[in-house]
Amino acid sequence: MSRWRIRLGVVVAALPAVLLTLPMPEAAARPDFQAPFQCGTALRAESFAHAPAVDIFRDPTSATEGAQLVAPAPGVVNQSYSNPAGAGNIIQINHGGGWFTTYLHLQSRAVGAGTRVVRGTPIGRVGHTGETSNGVSHVHFEMAVDRNGDGQAEWGYPNNERTTPVFNGVTYGQANSQSYRITSRNCGTAVDEIGVFRPSTGDWFSPGRTVATNWGEPGDRPFAADLNRDGIDEIGVFRASTSDWFTPGRTLYSNWGEPGDLPVAGDFNGDGLDEVGVFRPSTGDWFTPGRTLASNWGEPRDLPVVGDWDDDGADEIGVFRPSTGDWFTPGRTLASNWGEPGDLPVAGDWNADGADEIAVFRSSTKTWHRLGAVMRSNWGEPGDLPIAGNLS
Structure with missing residues (x-):
């Protein structure tokens, strides 16, 4: 030294x-x-x-x-x-x-x-x-x-x-x-939770708990993100009709995004702070405010999913392709022939090992699946939109 x-x-x-x-x-x-x-x-x-x-x-x-x-x-x-x-x-x-x-x-x-x-x-x-x-x-x-x-x-x-x-x-x-x-008030959890946004009522639930009531509108697209480095994910929505982004009590962005964009959120640079972003299926482009994450990657019917797939501290983009049951992140295949048409993708660290895993909410049977296991049965309703994160 x-x-x-x-x-x-x-x-x-x-x-x-x-x-x-x-x-x-x-x-x-x-x-x-x-x-x-x-x-x-x-x-x-x-x-x-x-x-x-x-x-x-x-x-x-x-x-x-x-x-x-x-x-x-x-x-x-x-x-x-x-x-x-x-x-x-x-x-x-x-x-x-x-x-x-x-x-x-x-x-x-x-x-x-x-x-x-x-x-x-x-x-x-x-x-x-x-x-x-x-x-x-x-x-x-x-x-x-x-x-x-x-x-x-x-x-x-x-x-x-x-x-x-x-x-x-x-x-x-x-x-x-x-x-x-x-x-000590260190009362968070190291394991991600599943949750849903119910557009018909504006209610948000995780198993055994109501996260929010009468917040959000039909047509809103939900996300969950840690926006202040406190280790807790906040719920939020992208309102495509107005291109506005909200979390309870504040507007994150106004007039950013386009109708047809699908929201994503993640820590894309490993600084401990999540950012919101969009996948634009019509062009295969991925954006966060002020930056392009990827261009011409993905197909029009792909559904976006974001996670830290390799435990390097930064989140990566990904897609679930319902037509084939394939899951991709740029440069590699996460899973093949897994999932069904109608499944809605989520990702989370389900076992606190630092790496995220893919999962789906199958609203037709009200079941939640990850590779090799059923996470939850008879929870959620058709029409619910899934989220995942440290919600408590």
Whole structure:
């Protein structure tokens, strides 16, 4: 590390002065972080002498060893390794937009580098590994912003990338020798849910729950998307008759899209934030506002579906071709001869492994299927339009 810093200093000294005045990259809006423990867990956080970092314990502290640690917001694990002579088992998550969280002294690690997580995904268990833990069970937690734009976050020593942690909108670790009581509100789920929009009534349902009532109109096309990086998908509609896009309480876009467009939504660049888009069957074009995702791909009777098929943290476009039962994403076939005419496609992470799988809602039998399994029987009605996501 020191060797690289010396070399960097030599290079910087030779740069023109105008380059040295360039501003540091701005971070995106902070994700809606929740405490990295399961919903309802009582916690105690101590800044000791290393604010803004905090050491977090279960309350009572006797319950700390082995407590499950969960992701505080969606992201991708960019570090997961062991350093017995230092901080023990270490995990760092890249939450997109320049935001990172780091966890030290873990008893065990449940995720490796490259794993896609959502809020609530188990990532490891609290312990006291590494010589710097002093043999005391706790998780040393740091939140950081990538201020130098190198795609990493410095941790473990005073630096200008560490920032005060914020859980559930409350800031902690502003000063040394501070103690805080926290109750975790990390109450999301790591598994996607199925749901429906019922155009005849404007009602939205997921199994066992009404998501919304009397919202939406006949002719609206539904979608679900995480539009603020909180790990929860919001319901929304594309109103083709006016080319407007709505979520409850706000208009996303006006006069964008055309009649005949079919809405899609996904995180197309892996930054943790979903975007809305359209598939235009008449031309085979795919758009998000301000950008073309694909041109001349797909056929007029294809139905669009979007998912992270390869667990790389970014969603890809895809289609279900009812006439043949084939499923495609650009460059490869997802499935062949699966599905029936009349099936409506959805995709989701049904088992919290980070990769999305295709599925269908068969309204004629009110059944939901994924490859090799029936997901749900006798749920939904003919005329319902399916959605999927982390709806709670």
